[in-house]
Amino acid sequence: MPETEDFSAFVGTTIAPKTAPMPLEQDTIRRFVQAIMDADPVYYDEAEARRTRFGAIIAPPLYPVHAFRHPAGAPDPLAAIQRDPDSDGTEGSDAVGFGLPPIPSPFKRMLNGGNEIEFFRCLRVGETAVARPRYADVSVKHGKSGDLLLVVIETAFSTTEGDPLLINRQTLIWR
Template identity: 40%
Template sequence: MSHITPAMQALIGVPGEVQTAPTPLGPDTLRRFTQAVMESDPVHWDPIEAERRGFGVLVATPLQPMHLFARPAGTPDTFERFQDKPDWDGMGGTVSKGLPSLNLPFKRLLNGGYACEFFQLAKLGDVVSRQSRYVDLSERESSSGPMIVFKTETLYTNQHGEKLLRIVHTELAR
């Protein structure tokens, strides 16, 4: 018996909504992230070095664009869901990527990894947008029973529509 429905299959390739980060990449956000990931390349904090190496302005680390999508002020904290559902494990996280839920029939969601393709670094002042889509959906048998493996692709761009980063995220539901 397959757990993948025609409605789930119909979502493959359909682009989700375009989401734009709530603020441009600012110097404080750049500094804090660079320090948090312990990045030592001076193009992220020294404007003279960034200019010398041809960037013109300070640039973000390669994966920073995916972390610019903090929840807007005044919106509920995702973790408040634990008050009503103490056993909640994050199912439905694709909704935060602007995609409709697959309505998966399983209770557990596991991270299956990321594949990243880098085009250019985000620059100070860039307004980053992203758009996701489901790119693959399959069913497998694991040692603990059936599972659904699905992949989402998210493309990050700047305000000029230039590609910054493409990420394919694999998730496993069982």
């Protein structure tokens, strides 16, 4: 890849905030905490949760990143598998970029370079999450085994009322 390739124009690129298709439901939390195997009563026991600083049943701190489900009426994400037996099942999902415009680059293989997360508060039943993604860093690094494209996507999550929930800084390494 040419050394002059400059991706800096992508840094700071953002899109309109993305709102989760529906408010958080208690049954969604039930399924979620059963799957992560966390029996903390603040996730299901109304009376217990009311006695805590949360004042109500909450979802686990990192839940909001999963709140952006497939909206009712949208195209079937599994239709791709019916058309193409080699489809991996991810068509139509963009759980990392939240709809940020893809970066055109010659790199084919993506590795998860890790996450760094800051938490401010948990989402409560009845609240709706909003995601504001942006490219925080896009740069080419010259590694020992060749060039890498380093992409940091910073997504700030809040409630629709504007209360900050968390910030997720996800590093992706393309090679």
